[in-house]
Amino acid sequence: MSTDLLYTEVEEDLRAAVRRVLRDRCEVSSVLARCESDEPYDLALWRTLAGELGVAALAVPEELGGGGAGVRELAVVAEELGRSVAPVPFLGTVLATAALTAAGAAEPIAEIGAGTLVTTLAVGLATRPSARIEPAVRVDGATLTGTATAVVDLEVADRVLVPATGPDGTGLYLVDTAVTGVSRTPVTPLDLTRRFGTLELTGAQARLVAADAEPVLRRALLTAAGVLAAEQVGLAQHSLDSTVEYVRTRYQFGRQIGSFQAVKHRLADLWSGVSTARATSRNAADSLSDADAEAELAVALAQAYCSDLAVLAVEESLQLHGGIGMTWEHPIHLYLGRAKSAQLTFGTAEHHRARIAELVDLPSA
Amino acid sequence: MTDAAELRSAVREFLAAHDPGGDRLEFLRARFDAGLAWVNYPVGLGGRDAPRELQTVVDAEFAAAGAPDNAPSRNGIGLGMAAPTILRFGTDEQRARYLRPLWTGEEIWCQLFSEPGAGSDLAALATRAVRDGDDWIVEGQKVWTSFAHKAKWAILVARSDPDAPKHKGLSYFVCDMTDPNVEVRPLRQITGEAEFNEVFLNGVRIPDSQRLGEIGQGWQVAMGTLMNERVAIGGGNTGRESGMIGVVARKWRDDPEVRTPGAHDRLLRLWVEAEATRLTGQRLRQQLAVGTPGPEGSAVKLAFSRLNQEISGFELELLGEQGLSYGDWTQRRPETVDFTGRDPGYRYLRAKGNSIEGGTSEVLRNVIAERVLGLPPEIRTDKDVPWKELPR
Numbered sequence: 001m002s003t004d005l006l007y008t009e010v011e012e013d014l015r016a017a018v019r020r021v022l023r024d025r026c027e028v029s030s031v032l033a034r035c036e037s038d039e040p041y042d043l044a045l046w047r048t049l050a051g052e053l054g055v056a057a058l059a060v061p062e063e064l065g066g067g068g069a070g071v072r073e074l075a076v077v078a079e080e081l082g083r084s085v086a087p088v089p090f091l092g093t094v095l096a097t098a099a100l101t102a103a104g105a106a107e108p109i110a111e112i113g114a115g116t117l118v119t120t121l122a123v124g125l126a127t128r129p130s131a132r133i134e135p136a137v138r139v140d141g142a143t144l145t146g147t148a149t150a151v152v153d154l155e156v157a158d159r160v161l162v163p164a165t166g167p168d169g170t171g172l173y174l175v176d177t178a179v180t181g182v183s184r185t186p187v188t189p190l191d192l193t194r195r196f197g198t199l200e201l202t203g204a205q206a207r208l209v210a211a212d213a214e215p216v217l218r219r220a221l222l223t224a225a226g227v228l229a230a231e232q233v234g235l236a237q238h239s240l241d242s243t244v245e246y247v248r249t250r251y252q253f254g255r256q257i258g259s260f261q262a263v264k265h266r267l268a269d270l271w272s273g274v275s276t277a278r279a280t281s282r283n284a285a286d287s288l289s290d291a292d293a294e295a296e297l298a299v300a301l302a303q304a305y306c307s308d309l310a311v312l313a314v315e316e317s318l319q320l321h322g323g324i325g326m327t328w329e330h331p332i333h334l335y336l337g338r339a340k341s342a343q344l345t346f347g348t349a350e351h352h353r354a355r356i357a358e359l360v361d362l363p364s365a
Numbered sequence: 366m367t368d369a370a371e372l373r374s375a376v377r378e379f380l381a382a383h384d385p386g387g388d389r390l391e392f393l394r395a396r397f398d399a400g401l402a403w404v405n406y407p408v409g410l411g412g413r414d415a416p417r418e419l420q421t422v423v424d425a426e427f428a429a430a431g432a433p434d435n436a437p438s439r440n441g442i443g444l445g446m447a448a449p450t451i452l453r454f455g456t457d458e459q460r461a462r463y464l465r466p467l468w469t470g471e472e473i474w475c476q477l478f479s480e481p482g483a484g485s486d487l488a489a490l491a492t493r494a495v496r497d498g499d500d501w502i503v504e505g506q507k508v509w510t511s512f513a514h515k516a517k518w519a520i521l522v523a524r525s526d527p528d529a530p531k532h533k534g535l536s537y538f539v540c541d542m543t544d545p546n547v548e549v550r551p552l553r554q555i556t557g558e559a560e561f562n563e564v565f566l567n568g569v570r571i572p573d574s575q576r577l578g579e580i581g582q583g584w585q586v587a588m589g590t591l592m593n594e595r596v597a598i599g600g601g602n603t604g605r606e607s608g609m610i611g612v613v614a615r616k617w618r619d620d621p622e623v624r625t626p627g628a629h630d631r632l633l634r635l636w637v638e639a640e641a642t643r644l645t646g647q648r649l650r651q652q653l654a655v656g657t658p659g660p661e662g663s664a665v666k667l668a669f670s671r672l673n674q675e676i677s678g679f680e681l682e683l684l685g686e687q688g689l690s691y692g693d694w695t696q697r698r699p700e701t702v703d704f705t706g707r708d709p710g711y712r713y714l715r716a717k718g719n720s721i722e723g724g725t726s727e728v729l730r731n732v733i734a735e736r737v738l739g740l741p742p743e744i745r746t747d748k749d750v751p752w753k754e755l756p757r
Binding site for chain 2: 267
């Protein structure tokens with residue numbers, strides 16, 4: 001069966017359901033207000049998305065307590081969340097559920113699926129899927145000590161999956177963030193809608209989830225990077241749509257600015273870029289669903305294309321909005337922060353190109 | 366309603382009655398008469414009113430039997446543009462006269478649209494058609510005409526009323542290319558080759574019975590023709606590293622001497638874009654297959670043009686001293702165009718045409734902006750002015 005790059009009817013239904021909830025509950029002006037509050041994440045919205053629409057454990061097999069769909073469906077959800085820069089612990093959940101699925105660990109998944117217990121993975125957000133993970137956390141019996149940086153969704157996480165090294169190598173452990181010996185320090189993020197922080201463990205009680213963390217982490221990072229590409233596509237599509245809308249209604253020199261060829265051609269190029277990004281993103285999602293041997297190449301390609309394209313889309317959007325785009329009150333900066341941070345997340349486009357060079361045998365000089 | 370199984374058995378019946386190893390033309394004519402030429406065409410005109418996508422079923426059956434095909438690459442304009450236009454705008458007599466020899470390839474077609482003064486602005490064309498009794502007398506010059514030196518017929522747009530605004534004064538004809546007043550000259554290009562021709566129409570007499578559509582309706586007919594011009598460039602069903610990227614990737618692998626860090630970075634960027642563009646084309650074909658064509662063809666054409674130009678230039682740089690040479694400047698007349706064949710210098714020069722032929726990149730961007738994104742159309746100063754008063 002060759003790669004299906006389209007959307008199925010089921011996927012379109014899922015998209016419509018997610019979009020409805022986000023339209024009602026995640027107006028971008030409310031996202032802006034929330035980002036400045038003490039509770040930058042909307043956990044009530046998250047519980048709705050997880051509990052009612054099942055997005056949290058969507059791609060987890062049913063026998064492990066998940067939704068039994070695939071990464072293709074998960075990617076459609078990501079597109080919608082990207083369009084809305086929704087402040088929900090989605091990426092940490094994707095990492096955690098993909099890791100638990102790869103480890104075959106059913107028990108922690110049920111609560112993730114319900115949206116009641118947020119779980120994340122203590123691997124730095126900028127880590128590349130192909131990187132060798134050398135955690136700065138040591139395991140001693142059943143307790144962990146050490147530090148993990150750039151842990152996504154850490155502030156709202158009830159549990160963290162932590163890779164830790166001991167005499168038997170690197171394993172993956174589940175830590176409850178409420179136990180003693182766990183301290184969390186948030187970092188002020190460039191992306192106000194996606195938070196991360198530093199996790200410090202000093203003799204914190206932990207439970208082994210996977211004895212060999214390496215393949216589990218690899219799969220989790222690969223899946224999350226593929227899903228992130230879909231989020232980037234959704235974000236880019238939103239930037240394009242909102243900019244097209246703006247240039248049709250904004251008049252200068254007695255004309256709609258969208259009637260100037262200089263503006264039209266930039267948006268035509270951006271539309272072409274978004275179309276191309278969508279094809280690479282669908283390809284990645286499909287490869288991940290099939291556990292395709294080509295998944296690693298497909299994800300590297302999607303990241304190498306979509307992460308830069310999403311940044312370009314918001315930067316073009318900002319420029320074409322003129323002065324209003326530079327203001328705090330206009331939400332473009334939320335999208336810019338999200339796109340620029342996502343470009344660095346799981347490695348930059350250059351990192352992914354370097355991985356492609358290895359995978360398709362195009363060696364450096 | 367015809368279905369795939371029915372068509373398969375029709376092909377098998379046909380093959381039982383006609384020897385695919387026999388006379389090629391007889392076989393093709395019989396295939397046309399059996400309604401197995403283009404199944405979506407009407408009964409009696411080579412088809413059986415079946416869904417267009419079922420054609421692949423028929424073609425596969427014939428190919429499997431080793432039957433001769435009608436060499437579609439030798440009559441691309443005829444099959445892709447003239448035939449659907451004749452079907453849609455032609456009279457019953459015209460359809461009966463032209464379609465069978467067109468399909469079998471006995472009569473090759475070309476297209477007399479573009480002029481030296483009317484390329485992207487096709488409606489500005491100046492070739493005149495003046496009524497003379499039952500005939501029209503046509504005077505003017507056309508350009509970029511592929512197949513003109515092999516064609517029996519041309520589809521021709523000419524100006525029949527210079528006093529009307531430019532879109533309203535055109536009429537559409539079928540022109541006999543063997544007429545002694547039609548002069549075809551090879552048009553040599555920057556590659557040294559002459560893929561195309563200039564065509565001089567020196568008072569060619571065309572019977573009114575060879576007009577397609579109403580007088581003054583030439584623009585509408587021409588738009589119908591151009592709608593059928595598939596954006597074929599870069600749209601083929603191809604594998605990874607087909608096209609120019611494969612040429613340079615192989616060079617890179619085979620010859621460590623050409624590798625530098627800067628070139629590595631460029632190569633990888635181009636590889637990513639080429640692969641992403643290929644997937645976009647694949648997605649477009651999947652949309653077509655389920656009957657919901659998307660507008661992505663324009664994106665693929667834009668990206669293909671840019672990439673082909675960039676990669677072919679990059680290839681010359683990789684080659685160093687060898688990149689200074691050129692294969693052959695002889696004026697040849699190629700049957701088909703091969704963007705990745707011949708030599709690196711040819712590839713570089715030929716690629717420059719990719720962003721011009723089949724709609725310039727600038728026009729394509731306008732099309733995307735206006736038809737896909739719904740942005741306001743270009744401000745037009747020429748729409749309601751008589752053509753003869755327009756500055757040229």
